Amino acid sequence: MSFAPEDQRATLLGRAFRPGIGPSVVTVRDGAVIDITSKAYPTVRDVTEADDPVAVVRGAKGEAIGDVGTLTAQTAATRTADAPYLLAPVDLHAVKASGVTFVASLMERVIEEQARGDLSKAAALRSEITGLIGTDLSRLKPGSEQAMALKEALIAKKAWSQYLEVGIGPDAEIFTKAQPMSAVGPGAYVGLHPVSSWNNPEPEIVIVIASTGRIVGATLGNDVNLRDVEGRSALLLGKAKDNNASAALGPFIRLYDESFGAADVAAAEVSLTVTGEDGFELSGRSSMRQISRSPEELAGATIGSHHQYPDGLVLYLGTMFAPVEDRDAPGQGFTHHPGDVVTIATETLGALSNTVTYSTEAPPWTFGMRELMANLAGRGLL
Incomplete structure (x- = not known):
């Protein structure tokens, strides 16, 4: 099964980890994932900062590293040490989020x-x-x-x-969701802080913004949230939002081109499904047409003369779906159980699927910017 968009016109950009090599910039062509890493464009950040990211991706030479269906269907449990797997499709970008936009x-x-x-x-x-x-x-x-x-x-x-x-009110809520390089990709575990007993997925469309403020593409995201922690005090937002593996992105960035753009994001229908090991199932659909502030307005509130991002950023646009169905007992509403499989999907961006665990049990984040720079230098790409 492929979680990539079915539209063959899509210009896709992402990242994959190649055993023995390291993080690589990839695209999709004719059903294959192609490594297009080069000295001119060693990171996804370099592509999204280009004057014409679409031309860069379409014109890049590359090497096939696997079938897109195989790579997008991988999970943390099925990965093997000798096979490539997809990462979150951004690297040096800041990871920001907007709240209460629906x-x-x-x-x-x-x-x-x-x-x-x-x-x-x-x-x-x-x-x-x-x-x-x-x-x-x-x-x-x-x-x-x-x-x-x-x-x-x-x-x-x-x-x-x-x-x-x-x-x-007049001012949007914009906050830092996660550090650059810390987001997890498709198939990975997403983490809940173990102190939480009331939490939920937050299915969102995420826009990719260059350092100039121009929106260059979009992807899917899960802005995992601890409802009890944030509910105790808004000053605990950092603890509620930014924990190991609490930000998921993917499977690919779909770049704005002649087949996809701002109007498609504005009209997107986002679906959420949660399937638990206890037999619990939840599903729902929501429309981006219900957003209170446009993606362009939210981007303008985040980046501009008041705040610069020299490596660009991604911005979660806010969740339009808050599950309230009773799960464990009448009147108790919804909360996650470890083992829940969360899938967020749109027709234009594909599907992002992750399995819930505790942030203390998800693989720790160890590959940061210093490690990336050392890896790229060792490959002769810097």
Whole structure:
């Protein structure tokens, strides 16, 4: 089975680890994964910083290293020491994320805050808060006069929240999700901090932004979240979001070209499935059309004269799907179990599948920038 996009017109860019060689820049041609690493473009960062990344990928010479179906279907459990496997499709890029950009996630963040991390209070709070603010804020432009009027009304009802501030206020929530080089790729384990007992996947589209601020492509991401930790205090966002293996990306970056661009991202339908070893199954679909701030607005809030990223960045656009189905007991809602298989998919970007474990049990992150530079220098690429 291949998790890559089926559209043969797609210009795909990614990374693979080749045993005995190291991380390599790859693309897909005629069903094969092609290593296109070169001295001119030794990293994915160098490709996404090019004036024309599509031309670089299409014109690069390369070596086939395996079938795309085989590589994208690999998991951490099925990898072998002598076969290449896919990595997260970015390297030196900063890994940033935006929050509460969809009504569903806005509601759930407010519930987390009011529950103070207590899962047992969520169902009652969901009903109460829905009665106060409704369920459809998707037509409300953040920062508008209408939004500010709603803010004042909610303050009067003592229902205002810091999450509503970034959800409908003038400023987007942008935070650092993970360090460069720390994201995991398709098939890898994703990690939950073991202190958490209320957590969930966050299926998202992730845009790739060059240092100039230009959006050059998109991929899929799982912005793994600890609801109880963040719910106790927004100041614990770092602990809730940035742990070993807590950021997943892949399978490939689809570069913006004549077959794919901003309009396709804006219209994307994202699906989520969770399959547990206990027989639990969850599925849902959501639309990027419901986003409250456009990808371009979110990119502008992240990079510009106020903040530079010389190696570019990736930006999670926010989750549109917050699972609330009861799993372990009535009224207890959803939380992960180790062994859950999480698959996030869109027609245009393919599918990203990962298996849940604890961050303390996932393979530790050891291959950082210094190691990458040493590896590339040893291969004569620097």
